[in-house]
Amino acid sequence: MQPKIVTLYVNGHTHQVALAPNVTLLQALRDLGYTDVKNGCEKGDCGACAVLLNGQPVNSCLVLAWQAERAEIVTDAGLGTIDHPHPLQEAFADAGAVQCGYCTPGFIIAAKALLDRVPHPTEDQIREALSGNLCRCTGYGQIVEAVQMAAEKISRNQVFPKNLVSEVDSPPRGVP
Amino acid sequence: MTVQVKPLPPVELPELRVVGKPLRRVDALGKAVGATLYAGDFTMPHMLHAKVLRSTLPSARIRRLDASQARALPGVVCVLTAADLPDAKLTTDMPGQTGQKQRAGSDAPVLAVDRVRFVGEPLALVAAETLELAERALELIHAEYEPLPGVFDPLEALKPGAPVIYEPDNAVARWKIRKGDVEAGMRAADLIVENTFRMPFVEHAYLEPEAGVAWIDDQGVINIRVCTQVVEHFRSIARAVGVPQNKIRIQGTLLGGGFGGKEDVTVEIFLALLAKYTRRPVRLAYTREESFAGHAKRHPFIITHRTGVKRNGRITAAEIEMVADSGAYPYLSPYVLLYATIMASGPYRIDNLRVDSVVAATNQTFTSAFRGFGGPQACIAYEQQMDEIARALGLDPLEVRRINYLRTGDPNGTGQVMKGAVWLEETATRALAGLGEKTPDHGPLKVGRGLASYFQSYGRITWFHDTSRAWVGLEMDGTAVVRCGAPDLGGGQINSLCQIASEVLGVPLKDVTIYSTDSAVTPLAGTSTATRQLYMSGSAVYQAASAVRQVLLERASKHFEEKPEDLDLADGQVFVKRDPQDSLPLKDLVARCAAEGLPLANLAQFQAPFTDGIDPQTGQGDVFPDFTFGAQAVEVAVDVETGEVTVLKSVACHDVGRAINPAAVVGQIQGGSTQGMGYALMEEFVLQDGLIQTPSLSEYLIPTAVDWPPTQAIILESGSGVGPFGAKGVGEPALTPAAAALANAVADAIGVRIPDLPLTPEKVLEAAERGRLEIGD
Numbered sequence: 001m002q003p004k005i006v007t008l009y010v011n012g013h014t015h016q017v018a019l020a021p022n023v024t025l026l027q028a029l030r031d032l033g034y035t036d037v038k039n040g041c042e043k044g045d046c047g048a049c050a051v052l053l054n055g056q057p058v059n060s061c062l063v064l065a066w067q068a069e070r071a072e073i074v075t076d077a078g079l080g081t082i083d084h085p086h087p088l089q090e091a092f093a094d095a096g097a098v099q100c101g102y103c104t105p106g107f108i109i110a111a112k113a114l115l116d117r118v119p120h121p122t123e124d125q126i127r128e129a130l131s132g133n134l135c136r137c138t139g140y141g142q143i144v145e146a147v148q149m150a151a152e153k154i155s156r157n158q159v160f161p162k163n164l165v166s167e168v169d170s171p172p173r174g175v176p
Numbered sequence: 177m178t179v180q181v182k183p184l185p186p187v188e189l190p191e192l193r194v195v196g197k198p199l200r201r202v203d204a205l206g207k208a209v210g211a212t213l214y215a216g217d218f219t220m221p222h223m224l225h226a227k228v229l230r231s232t233l234p235s236a237r238i239r240r241l242d243a244s245q246a247r248a249l250p251g252v253v254c255v256l257t258a259a260d261l262p263d264a265k266l267t268t269d270m271p272g273q274t275g276q277k278q279r280a281g282s283d284a285p286v287l288a289v290d291r292v293r294f295v296g297e298p299l300a301l302v303a304a305e306t307l308e309l310a311e312r313a314l315e316l317i318h319a320e321y322e323p324l325p326g327v328f329d330p331l332e333a334l335k336p337g338a339p340v341i342y343e344p345d346n347a348v349a350r351w352k353i354r355k356g357d358v359e360a361g362m363r364a365a366d367l368i369v370e371n372t373f374r375m376p377f378v379e380h381a382y383l384e385p386e387a388g389v390a391w392i393d394d395q396g397v398i399n400i401r402v403c404t405q406v407v408e409h410f411r412s413i414a415r416a417v418g419v420p421q422n423k424i425r426i427q428g429t430l431l432g433g434g435f436g437g438k439e440d441v442t443v444e445i446f447l448a449l450l451a452k453y454t455r456r457p458v459r460l461a462y463t464r465e466e467s468f469a470g471h472a473k474r475h476p477f478i479i480t481h482r483t484g485v486k487r488n489g490r491i492t493a494a495e496i497e498m499v500a501d502s503g504a505y506p507y508l509s510p511y512v513l514l515y516a517t518i519m520a521s522g523p524y525r526i527d528n529l530r531v532d533s534v535v536a537a538t539n540q541t542f543t544s545a546f547r548g549f550g551g552p553q554a555c556i557a558y559e560q561q562m563d564e565i566a567r568a569l570g571l572d573p574l575e576v577r578r579i580n581y582l583r584t585g586d587p588n589g590t591g592q593v594m595k596g597a598v599w600l601e602e603t604a605t606r607a608l609a610g611l612g613e614k615t616p617d618h619g620p621l622k623v624g625r626g627l628a629s630y631f632q633s634y635g636r637i638t639w640f641h642d643t644s645r646a647w648v649g650l651e652m653d654g655t656a657v658v659r660c661g662a663p664d665l666g667g668g669q670i671n672s673l674c675q676i677a678s679e680v681l682g683v684p685l686k687d688v689t690i691y692s693t694d695s696a697v698t699p700l701a702g703t704s705t706a707t708r709q710l711y712m713s714g715s716a717v718y719q720a721a722s723a724v725r726q727v728l729l730e731r732a733s734k735h736f737e738e739k740p741e742d743l744d745l746a747d748g749q750v751f752v753k754r755d756p757q758d759s760l761p762l763k764d765l766v767a768r769c770a771a772e773g774l775p776l777a778n779l780a781q782f783q784a785p786f787t788d789g790i791d792p793q794t795g796q797g798d799v800f801p802d803f804t805f806g807a808q809a810v811e812v813a814v815d816v817e818t819g820e821v822t823v824l825k826s827v828a829c830h831d832v833g834r835a836i837n838p839a840a841v842v843g844q845i846q847g848g849s850t851q852g853m854g855y856a857l858m859e860e861f862v863l864q865d866g867l868i869q870t871p872s873l874s875e876y877l878i879p880t881a882v883d884w885p886p887t888q889a890i891i892l893e894s895g896s897g898v899g900p901f902g903a904k905g906v907g908e909p910a911l912t913p914a915a916a917a918l919a920n921a922v923a924d925a926i927g928v929r930i931p932d933l934p935l936t937p938e939k940v941l942e943a944a945e946r947g948r949l950e951i952g953d
Contacts, residue, residue, distance in 0.1 A: 035210075035214075036210025036211070038214075039385075039461075040384070042463060043464075043872065043873075043874060045872065045873035045874050046383060046464075046873055048383055076209065077209060077210035079209075080209055081209055082205055085205060085209055086209075088208075089205065089208040090205070092204070092208040093200050093204035093205040093208045094200050096198070096201075096843045098201070098203075098207045098208050099666040099668070099843055100430070100431060101204075101206075101207025101208070101430070101432070102383040102432030104208055104210075105210045108208065130881040131880050131882045133880075134880065135383070136380075136847075136851070136878060137666050137667070137843070137847045138843055138846060138847045139843075139846035139851075139886050140846075140850070140880075140881040141885075141886025141887070142839075142842070142843055142886075143881070
């Protein structure tokens with residue numbers, strides 16, 4: 001099959017790109033410059049490429065870009081920035097949940113999806129929600145603490161809308 | 177039974193302002209918001225995409241390697257085989273060293289010449305306009321093999337008549353320790369306990385597969401942006417590519433994990449060659465499967481202990497034999513074996529000791545560095561042996577350890593005298609006490625507890641003459657810059673350097689910027705391996721920052737009309753100690769220094785203590801700058817009907833000397849413990865006749881968030897380390913005792929020792945049934 005022009009809504013930006021049918025959402029996003037979506041295995045084992053697709057966490061390596069046409073896609077970088085981090089991102093940094101950081105964007109996406117659904121999760125619920133994401137550095141303890149910290153913070157001051165997207169207007173870079 | 181916690185001797189640690197605080201790491205937020213760029217995230221204009229063709233047979237002669245069709249494919253720019261680079265070899269020096277003598281046969285060809293020795297051995301490189309074209313080109317390279325007999329077991333490899341993987345024989349390295357009179361020690365024993373323990377190949381499974389980009393700049397320098405633990409590989413890359421050493425630049429990125437797996441060269445030489453031949457930027461990123469096949473594994477070991485003991489548990493003599501598997505090429509095997517040999521007898525005083533070790537080549541994935549570097553394998557054997565001794569004597573496992581523990585002033589196996597604090601009993605009793613009340617058995621769930629003590633070196637072998645360099649300077653606005661070549665694996669290496677500079681200069685941590693891991697702009701700091709960066713580069717940063725501090729205080733002395741020692745720096749201010757209100761902003765002081773031409777930057781070199789090598793006949797001599805000591809205790813429930821092991825509690829206690837960032841230390845301990853427990857329970861890189869059976873994270877399982885609770889970390893600070901502020905190292909030590917403690921807990925639960933890791937449900941069930949038969953249950 002020939003490539004077709006696909007419209008992707010990512011972190012509030014609209015992209016129209018020509019994509020072959022076998023291009024994964026992971027590849028399409030990374031080619032668009034969303035390098036916070038990490039490639040760890042390309043077969044759904046590690047969760048490093050997790051994004052929100054219409055609010056649901058998915059491994060973007062297991063979704064074809066064509067399937068994501070016109071869906072709302074949110075990546076970790078779409079949740080906050082260094083100057084305006086999302087409470088989850090801040091909690092991960094403060095709790096020591098970030099070591100090498102390669103798995104972190106995927107974990108934050110999984111945690112975001114959980115907190116959207118369950119604002120006050122138990123530790124077991126957190127662990128279950130994160131069980132599709134692999135981390136080789138932390139042993140998960142500080143990651144679970146970070147999600148607990150963020151849940152408290154978010155419920156204390158409901159400042160963040162459900163899907164805060166970055167205020168940057170232009171796409172990050174490298175739009176074909 | 178309640179554990180009597182051994183009181184700590186009094187320690188006076190000065191109160192510090194930045195060091196010792198669990199501050200947010202300088203690299204944390206950028207990573208959390210996805211702003212950090214890793215090696216695989218970079219692209220270049222006009223960039224080519226590279227792929228590597230790898231062997232599918234473990235042992236074969238290459239009859240023909242025909243790349244003509246691949247070369248003819250439009251869009252393929254370059255195909256390289258060994259025919260194009262007959263002399264390209266990867267020389268495994270101890271990385272970062274400046275001319276250690278080579279062991280014969282330790283070179284690996286960059287691309288296989290005439291023969292392949294393991295599945296995954298590189299045969300050809302392709303660079304093409306797109307990744308798809310590069311992949312298609314691989315399919316168009318025709319390799320014709322003549323299979324050769326292979327050898328897949330180190331014991332088989334050492335037998336006469338075994339296929340020789342490279343000349344002269346399969347014994348890659350041997351070490352020995354001869355100390356005291358083992359025969360007399362055995363005669364003096366009341367009991368001799370003998371056991372053999374086995375450990376599998378283990379995969380690092382860092383989340384970031386190897387990746388990089390290379391290009392040639394306007395000076396003709398080949399720039400390589402790559403995730404590596406060793407900037408100094410530019411030297412071996414230059415040798416392999418055939419360019420002067422000053423024509424390779426390594427721009428290291430923050431690593432997405434390494435654990436030793438990015439200690440050897442990975443993609444660098446391939447990238448440099450393709451950039452050199454195409455004169456275009458080239459990107460190469462491994463898939464997960466290629467990462468698994470293409471990089472080193474942890475050494476499998478077979479370790480036999482024969483220990484003579486008195487009835488009270490005192491060891492009178494020990495004989496230890498170690499056989500390790502190097503896979504198809506030596507890489508760092510001789511040194512991993514040396515570490516294992518030195519650690520073989522554990523943190524125990526054994527005056528009559530014989531250790532013989534050998535590492536053998538096989539037609540399997542090569543093995544090299546992995547967190548602990550042979551130390552964990554040694555620990556898995558000596559700590560299971562200690563429990564077996566306790567069981568044979570009917571003594572408490574802690575008691576048997578206590579009577580044999582090294583103490584300050586005692587010599588270890590190589591005769592190196594322990595100079596600093598040796599808090600073995602202190603850590604062991606705290607780890608055990610941390611488990612609290614024992615969980616009762618429940619139906620088929622049998623609860624057991626295990627303890628493991630350990631010692632593990634930090635810093636490199638002292639006859640390597642290890643050095644590190646760092647540059648520290650102040651800007652006109654009172655902010656600080658650190659330049660240091662240390663790669664950050666994710667363990668917080670660069671953050672610790674920033675906290676040290678912040679402490680010494682009184683510049684808030686947020687106002688310290690660090691540039692790291694770039695052979696062009698950061699002073700060479702040596703490898704991020706061997707738990708050495710805090711010790712080595714931390715000391716270099718401390719030296720450089722202290723020199724700048726001295727300049728500041730001397731100039732401030734004139735301003736305040738006070739002695740420099742009566743002044744201090746903190747929070748961006750210089751002030752009089754007895755009257756902190758009498759202060760001056762640091763930037764004003766900096767301006768005065770600058771106006772007078774005073775040096776506001778310093779480049780320091782830290783040198784580890786140097787010693788002669790060990791005596792090759794006896795293995796006696798000093799080997800390491802210092803050691804970290806600690807213990808881990810684990811409680812498990814074993815389901816004797818299914819063989820499933822559930823970790824109920826885990827407590828690790830380490831004397832880290834001084835915690836520069838306690839949150840980061842907890843992260844090291846919990847992360848290392850989880851890796852070690854995975855090693856004990858689930859992880860095995862399986863090869864069958866040289867073919868990889870666990871090619872990806874679907875088959876090679878690592879611990880997830882739901883597998884067990886986090887290890888409780890108890891941090892002790894003796895202040896006796898040789899690093900900055902009395903720090904020791906904890907990166908590797910964090911892993912070392914975990915697997916042994918878990919194995920001891922399982923044995924305690926079912927009453928049967930399973931000598932082979934990992935403790936899969938199949939093995940546990942079989943052993944539990946054997947145990948029931950033995951005790952007539």
